[in-house]
Each structure stands twice: as structure tokens, then as C-alpha cells.
Amino acid sequence: MEEKKSRILLESGTNEIEVMRFTVSGELYGINVAKVQEIIMAEKVKPMPHAHPAIEGIFKPREDLITVINLAYYLFGEHQDIGPKDLFIITNFNRMTAAFRVESIEGISRISWKDIQKPDKTVANGDEGVATGIAQCEGQLVTVLDFEKIVAEIAPETTIQVSDVEKLGARPICDSPILIAEDSILLQRMINDCLERAGFTHLINFANGQEAWDHLHAIRNDSDLFDKIHLVITDIEMPEMDGHRLTKLIKDDPRLKHVPVIIFSSLIDEQMRIKGKELGADEQIAKPEIGRLVGLLDTLLARFDEMRPTFDV
DSSP states (O other), rough: OHHHHHHHHSOEEEEOEEEEEEEEETTEEEEGGGEEEEEEEOOOOOOTTTTOEEEEEOSSSSSSOOOEEEHHHHHHHHHHOTTTEEEEEEEEETEEEEEEEEEEEEEEEEEEEEGGGGGOOOOOOOGOOOOOEEETTEEEEEEEEOHHHHHHHHHHHGGGOOOHHHTOOOOOOOOOEEEOOOOHHHHHHHHHHHHHHHHHEEEEEEEEHHHHHHHEEEEEEETTTHOOOOOOOOOOOOOSSSHHHHHHHHHHHTGGGGEEEEEEEEEEEHHHHHHHHHHHHHHHETTTOOOHHHHHHHHHHHHHHHHHSSSSO
16 A cells, blocks of 8 residues: 555656545545545544544544544435444645445555546535546446545634734735646635735636646747736646646646646645655645745745746747
């Protein structure tokens, strides 16, 4: 597991993902291997009073207490029978460790993000949708779950907070065009809300890296290119094209390479930081540090404005 995880993390801009397939209540789901810390046999869980109903409780496999989330309850709204062979998927993202109870692990599939499709609105149900996308792995359809959204709903205090921006006080208005690539409707809305409160008025949103790249590629030869785009913020996990591939395409392009790129993702750790740096990202920041993101925007936009006369337009 660790060997597989390290291998894909050290590759650059391949637009690939390793999906761990697992079952809950007999249904097949998936999680990005980059979010998985380890798999362990389910242990006795201590219930916590007044917790969210999907929180089963806590356990302590080693030194740290870990919260256990019952995926069956979250997905179906009712407690399923806890089986003797249940497993815990221990995850680490958003600088937080959590355990998710599942029935079984079915294997790991390596696929392209192009092979992961976002469900249409009739299935995804807008903000209520919990799927990052639908993938075909080993001949089966797998729902890749949006674990960031799951945790954000169960523990809102762990995700992006408007209060972090409000602490910055009064700020000037900034009309620099900023492109944002983020597939989660919920997180996209939260990011936009926070940045607008911070004074950024010209936000251009795309649902994945492919849509963002199509837009950038369409305007790359315009004489006023650097009036139309001043900075890119991208998530990593997105269907069709991930943020690492988007970063690579931007930084490999002789004109677009001047545009600063910030990778804003729950997956930022030491290994991911190395990968992002290799791809040319100007900055990388872990969700939910929205206050720090605002500070980086100020710095990079000022630098971009100062350097614009030197760009070959």
C-alpha cells in the first residue's frame, strides 16, 4: 500500500489516480489512494454523546484518538449491522485523521481522471451530491466519494471558515481576474464567498481542470491575455483533468507560464508539495487555510502586476 502510494505521488502531471474500491451495504465505492493512510480491522468504538449521528464514536489504535464515521449511516440514513469483518479506512486530509467504517476492500485500480465522469444534475442533486465522479474499474461502475464534503457536513468547523477572512478586517477591492478550478459545488461556493468578502470581485469558476484548460487555451494567443487572467487557483482531485495536470500544462506553455498558479487542496503534504513544485506551482496551500490563501493572492497578484511589462505579449 505505502509503496503504491509513494509511486503515484512521485509521478508528475500524468492525470492519473489510484482508486481504492470498497463496499458499504453491498454497494461499490471508491476513494483516492492519496487520502488513505492505512487499513485496519475494525475495533471497539467508544460512543460520543451529542455527536453527529454519522459519527460512530472514537477509538485509539495507537497514540492518537481517531473519530470513526459510519459511512452506511451517512449514505443511507440508517445504521446497518456491524459485521465481524468490517474494516476501518484511516484517512488523512485537510490536516485531519479520520476512520471510515466499510464492509470490505475490493482492490486498487489505476485509471485516468478522464475516465471519471461527474454525475449529471439529476443524479448529483446539486450541493447535495456526494460523488466526486463515477469511474469504471475492473469492469464495474464505482462511485468515487467526495470525502471532503462528507467531513465538511459532519464537522463544519474543520472546513473553510468565513470567520478566518473576517479576522483580516477591511480590505481594498481587487478586480484582478482569478480563475478557480474546483469540482465540489459546496467548496467552490465557500471559496467564492470567502474571496468575495476579502475584496476579490472577478472570479471565474470552472468545474474541473479540463474546462479551465479549455478556457485558457482559447485565450492564450489573445493580445490582451494578461488582462483576462492574472492568477489560477486549482484543486488537485477533479474529474477529467486534475490540478497537477492543469498546472503542468500552464507552466509548460510559453505564454501561460507567466500566470501564477496556487494549488489549494486537502491533499497537500510533504510528498504532494514536492510534486507540485516539480510541476511549477507558484504556491501550494492546504485546505481549509482560506486566510492564508488571501495573503498569497495579495503577494502573487502584486508580483504579477509588477512583472507584466516584461512579458512577451
